Amino acid sequence: MPKRMPRSMVPLAPLSQSQLLLRSCLALVAAVLLAFAVNLMVLSHLQHLVAQQQLTDAFRAQLSAGTAPVSEGAFDDTLLPDGAPVALIQIPAIGVNEVVVEGTTSGELTSGPGHRRDTVLPGQEGVSVIMGRAAAYGGPFSRIQELAPGETFTVLTGQGEQKFEVIGVRYAGDLAPPSPIAGESRLILETARGAAFIPTGVARVDAHLVSETEPAGARQSSFRTLPSQSLELATDTSTVWALVFALQFFVIAEIAAVWSYRRIGAQKMWVVFVPVMVLGGLLIADQVTRLLPNML
Template sequence: MSARRLVIRNGVTLLALLALFLFLNVTVLSQIQHAVAQVELRSQFTEQLAEGTAPVSEGDFEDVLLTDGDPVARIEIPAIGVDELVVEGTSATVLTKGPGHRRDTNLPGQSGVSVIMGRSAAYGGPFARLQQLEPGDQISVVTGQGEHIYEVIGVRYAGDTAPAAVTAGHGRLILETARGAPFVPSGIVRVDANLVSEVQTPGQRDTLYRSLSPEQKEMAGDTRTVWALVFALQFLIVAEIGAAWSLRRMGRAKTWLVFAPVILLAGLLVADQLTRMLPNLM
């Protein structure tokens, strides 16, 4: 085989591997990652509630700004089988753990508006059935200020009229996810719900919508770790070159034994970084 044909074959093989690893990561491995993250978050948040240290503002009980990915609430929606731990932040990386609370809005249960964003398919797809909610369905959210009950008032899409603005002393919860076929988002669906339990005092928040970083907004990808993608791609390319050399010198059996785990690891690293660059509500 000529050098040109060898390069073309290896390039096609590399692209095929990337597509396979991306598919595997999004449809299978991401679900496992989400499940593991939820177990860890549930344990952490339960401990915080027991100790009375669960956050009630954008800072923790020591007044230190919450890190993206810190647990802030537990949301239950019986009508669609949702029982998830909610984390602070809404970037694609953060939403791999579960639904995320948008930093520029108040926490659930407090007066004003609270926005929670969640994925529709990948990483557990916690909000996959959001569009099935109907007016009157109840949503329970537990925070450091207790349990808060919301009542759904409607589902809306792009172009639909938003409900009247929430008035002083009242609370509203907006749930957001992607609409369209699984893994092929075509827009955003929002569910509006009014707080029907006791309204709590809002905690201090330093983040405003105008200062919200781009990756935290709806349908945005997270490109902050693109450097990690470059290194992962280099790792995969080197592994494939090594496998091609070994195949000629050492034979198929030894090459498979040595390089299969290496290429699998490299491919999954690349796929993980690529997934973070996809829309955060997918």
């Protein structure tokens, strides 16, 4: 009676066209998910460091020249663009030393903490709001919930250094401090609450100015005109078109890689297309990140 061949020695049937297509699609999805994870947990922090260095140089130059913004308008009477540096916040107790940019959409908060456009600048009469990420892109506000009442920190603006004292930390349902009266200045720091990359709500730190109050600059934006993507834990879909183009680029690169594999062999294909595929994956990951909550 003839012996049966071990299963490991039985030749496998070639994959069908549909199976090959399915395998390629699964490989594509796996590559995108890997690029997304690497971008969110590793490369986003490097991107944040580079952006902060550039913003620091730009803001220092503006302070030296006396052109740092003190309102929603730039020095040349134009509307201050999103992403422009407006302040430097330093909280020694939790190691925060960050340039604050104008705007609070997901895109702006990749560079650092963002100032909400419909509020005054820190130190000016009224209420100012600064949002920051809790985990991705440096997670500059990851520890603000550790701030205790009475803790002090400073914010440097075009009007000088402003000193604040923490009132307390609050969450959804907690009573907010009384609104500031005429001549007072309040600053609210906001970030995502919950485990890293899994926001469950908003954490707020209230602080009041203990140095001299500065006059408020002109503001064109108001709460009614503020885009929804600038609010807490909002997502930004304004750049979905860029995600579509990034996906198209990645798919075309995948098709070209398969064609090259059959024409020029695996070794040359890997040399040429690995950098291209990595670039495409990172472009997709960056755009997908912008669709996530802005304080993630």
